[in-house]
Amino acid sequence: MTTIAVLGAGKIGEALLSGLLKAGRSPDDLMFTERYPERCAELTKRYGVRSVDVPAAVKAADVLVVAVKPQDIEPLLDELAPRVEPDTLVVSLCAGLPTKLFERRLPEGTPVVRVMPNTPMVIGEAMSAVSGGRHAEPHHLALVEELLGSVGRVVRVPESQQDAVTALSGSGPAYFFYLVEAMIDAGILLGIPRAVAADLIIQSAVGAATMLRDGGVHPVTLREAVTSPAGTTIMAIRELERHGVRAALIEAIEAARDRSAELGRAHEVD
Ligand SMILES: NC(=O)C1=CN([C@@H]2O[C@H](COP(=O)(O)OP(=O)(O)OC[C@H]3O[C@@H](n4cnc5c(N)ncnc54)[C@H](O)[C@@H]3O)[C@@H](O)[C@H]2O)C=CC1
Numbered sequence: 308m309t310t311i312a313v314l315g316a317g318k319i320g321e322a323l324l325s326g327l328l329k330a331g332r333s334p335d336d337l338m339f340t341e342r343y344p345e346r347c348a349e350l351t352k353r354y355g356v357r358s359v360d361v362p363a364a365v366k367a368a369d370v371l372v373v374a375v376k377p378q379d380i381e382p383l384l385d386e387l388a389p390r391v392e393p394d395t396l397v398v399s400l401c402a403g404l405p406t407k408l409f410e411r412r413l414p415e416g417t418p419v420v421r422v423m424p425n426t427p428m429v430i431g432e433a434m435s436a437v438s439g440g441r442h443a444e445p446h447h448l449a450l451v452e453e454l455l456g457s458v459g460r461v462v463r464v465p466e467s468q469q470d471a472v473t474a475l476s477g478s479g480p481a482y483f484f485y486l487v488e489a490m491i492d493a494g495i496l497l498g499i500p501r502a503v504a505a506d507l508i509i510q511s512a513v514g515a516a517t518m519l520r521d522g523g524v525h526p527v528t529l530r531e532a533v534t535s536p537a538g539t540t541i542m543a544i545r546e547l548e549r550h551g552v553r554a555a556l557i558e559a560i561e562a563a564r565d566r567s568a569e570l571g572r573a574h575e576v577d
């Protein structure tokens with residue numbers, strides 16, 4: 308079985324460990340590194356997965372999954388560079404960081420795959436996009452796709468699209484949570500108890516998402532089916548349009564794409 312070390316077990320690192328365990332992987336085939344001993348103890352207690360240091364991770368693992376913040380990458384690369392063997396597969400989940408950053412800092416020939424996952428990984432419903440670096444062979448990409456395929460859906464994209472993917476599906480769950488939060492507030496405004504409003508909105512979100520995913524029908528058609536002539540929905544849609552919500556979403560996602568690109572540029576050398 309492939310041994311996987313998650314380097315940096317924060318929110319997405321934990322989601323990956325948890326998702327892989329739920330998908331049937333043995334805790335013995337997983338390990339993680341963390342900066343803080345309390346976090347190590349917490350995760351080991353929760354999942355039965357061992358914490359190790361970077362040298363032990365490099366020695367034992369077939370796949371190193373880098374899940375630190377882009378701003379924390381340099382000290383980790385300093386630790387990895389003298390230790391990584393060129394046949395170890397390095398998978399980066401970091402927003403913005405190009406595969407060529409890893410290729411430049413790690414031993415010549417190290418295969419690197421850049422992945423943008425999202426947190427629904429924790430329930431096996433991730434959307435992950437993968438791009439191979441210069442030394443990533445088809446079998447490396449196949450291995451990464453198999454790993455991520457066990458915790459959700461996977462698509463392959465050119466690396467030039469990864470900043471846009473990050474803005475769409477990497478950050479995407481946050482936009483939906485934000486909308487749900489705002490809609491529950493609307494329920495409160497209308498006098499519905501918070502718990503009831505949450506039930507109404509969350510089940511509507513689940514129903515709408517399932518129709519979108521499984522029905523093969525365009526979102527415009529689905530929305531039109533809800534929007535009766537001179538009815539209630541069109542009154543709400545008019546307000547959304549009047550407040551520029553569509554334009555706000557487009558610009559918000561563009562801003563996220565720009566930030567991803569900026570995070571990558573921070574590590575460029577001439
Ligand atoms: N949170 C999300 O929804 C997503 C995050 N990502 C990417 O995943 C990466 C991690 O993001 P989060 O999990 O949200 O951040 P986080 O801050 O929750 O987790 C990062 C973890 O790395 C640890 N860490 C930092 N330097 C370390 C080192 N040298 N050795 C060991 N551990 C170290 C920190 O203590 C922290 O627990 C980022 O690069 C982000 O762009 C990608 C997709 C989705």
Ligand SMILES: O=C(O)[C@@H]1CCC=N1
Pocket residue numbers: 402473477478
């Ligand atoms: O907000 C972030 O930077 C990370 C990357 C995608 C989702 N969360």
